[in-house]
Amino acid sequence: MEERVHDGSGRILVQNLSKNFGPVSAVRDLSFAVHPGVVTGFLGPNGSGKTTTLRMVLGLVNPTSGTATVNGVPFAQLRNPATVVGAVLEAQSFHPSRTARNHLRCYSAAMNVPDQQVDHALDLVGLTGAANRAAGGFSLGMRQRLALATALLGDPQVLILDEPANGLDPEGIAWLRGFLKSFAASGRTVLVSSHLLREMEHTVDHVVIVSRGECVYNGDLDQLRAQQRNRVLVQAGDPQALVNALQAAGLAVEPLPDGRIAVTGSDSRSVAELALQAGVAVYGIQEEQVDLERLFFQLTSGQYVGNQHPPGGPPPGTGGWAPPGGPNPYQQHGGFGGGA
Ligand SMILES: Nc1ncnc2c1ncn2[C@@H]1O[C@H](COP(=O)(O)OP(=O)(O)OP(=O)(O)O)[C@@H](O)[C@H]1O
Numbered sequence: 001m002e003e004r005v006h007d008g009s010g011r012i013l014v015q016n017l018s019k020n021f022g023p024v025s026a027v028r029d030l031s032f033a034v035h036p037g038v039v040t041g042f043l044g045p046n047g048s049g050k051t052t053t054l055r056m057v058l059g060l061v062n063p064t065s066g067t068a069t070v071n072g073v074p075f076a077q078l079r080n081p082a083t084v085v086g087a088v089l090e091a092q093s094f095h096p097s098r099t100a101r102n103h104l105r106c107y108s109a110a111m112n113v114p115d116q117q118v119d120h121a122l123d124l125v126g127l128t129g130a131a132n133r134a135a136g137g138f139s140l141g142m143r144q145r146l147a148l149a150t151a152l153l154g155d156p157q158v159l160i161l162d163e164p165a166n167g168l169d170p171e172g173i174a175w176l177r178g179f180l181k182s183f184a185a186s187g188r189t190v191l192v193s194s195h196l197l198r199e200m201e202h203t204v205d206h207v208v209i210v211s212r213g214e215c216v217y218n219g220d221l222d223q224l225r226a227q228q229r230n231r232v233l234v235q236a237g238d239p240q241a242l243v244n245a246l247q248a249a250g251l252a253v254e255p256l257p258d259g260r261i262a263v264t265g266s267d268s269r270s271v272a273e274l275a276l277q278a279g280v281a282v283y284g285i286q287e288e289q290v291d292l293e294r295l296f297f298q299l300t301s302g303q304y305v306g307n308q309h310p311p312g313g314p315p316p317g318t319g320g321w322a323p324p325g326g327p328n329p330y331q332q333h334g335g336f337g338g339g340a
Pocket residue numbers: 021024025026044045046047048049050051052053195
């Protein structure tokens with residue numbers, strides 16, 4: 001196979017990636033970049049195409065179209081790939097009677113990695129005390145750690161983990177968070193998938209959110225957080241007259257299917273006063289907290305009705321959303337090749 005010299009950037013680049021399984025369109029025209037130094041979350045509900053995308057990045061699935069590269073080259077063309085990328089795709093199977101240390105020794109020998117890396121990897125994942133225990137007796141959390149140790153054997157520059165928090169207890173999740181943050185802080189690249197934003201909320205800095213195989217948000221988590229805005233839900237005797245009054249006051253309004261009007265950028269008192277001035281009867285009014293979890297649900301179900309940007313794009317520097325099915329003009333890293 002052709003071997004190309006990689007650029008050493010630690011960057012993962014996914015460009016216009018698509019994958020069809022027969023009639024199933026698992027990944028559709030997906031583009032994003034993953035940079036070193038931060039933890040990037042790859043988030044989306046079950047079946048949204050995360051695993052398929054990661055498998056394409058790792059050269060395990062051939063794309064229908066588009067490309068995925070690590071350090072500027074397709075994974076299959078990396079020389080010594082284990083020293084560039086460490087990956088844990090799903091709960092690995094271990095020989096049940098083999099000790100953790102011997103399990104890692106099998107891999108280190110196959111990877112041509114010095115033996116001391118085995119103890120270093122055990123130490124990194126906190127398994128030194130269990131090194132001589134048979135993996136068959138390990139809890140799910142310990143098996144996850146052993147799988148991670150296997151991925152770390154080659155001292156890789158890039159770490160790719162598919163749903164690593166699955167089955168971990170809160171203590172395990174806290175440990176994983178600390179580990180991934182310090183791994184990224186050492187200037188390396190971390191791409192970690194999850195179907196639960198809450199699980200990753202305090203771990204990731206940057207998020208790529210997918211829904212039905214398409215990117216619906218690509219930006220900093222903080223910028224997504226900034227889009228959490230309370231809405232006022234109001235039931236009016238004459239909804240159209242109230243919409244007119246609210247819009248005349250410069251407020252963003254959204255008619256809801258149940259007949260109520262959702263108002264962003266205001267509070268219930270101001271909305272009630274505007275209704276009074278317009279002579280519109282109000283039958284009910286309540287404030288709704290749009291938290292991050294709800295925002296994630298709305299994004300991935302195509303129901304996002306929060307902080308809509310004016311035509312022409314969002315304020316500079318904001319992350320962005322787009323309804324599934326349409327182009328996403330708000331991707332923070334819309335172009336490729338910019339910034340390592
Ligand atoms: N080998 C395959 N053959 C046929 N369909 C597949 C195959 N792999 C994935 N799919 C389909 O592609 C879609 C995306 O699946 P994928 O596993 O990538 O999603 P996911 O976001 O990782 O979800 P999960 O967290 O549940 O694994 C799903 O509809 C799935 O059924």
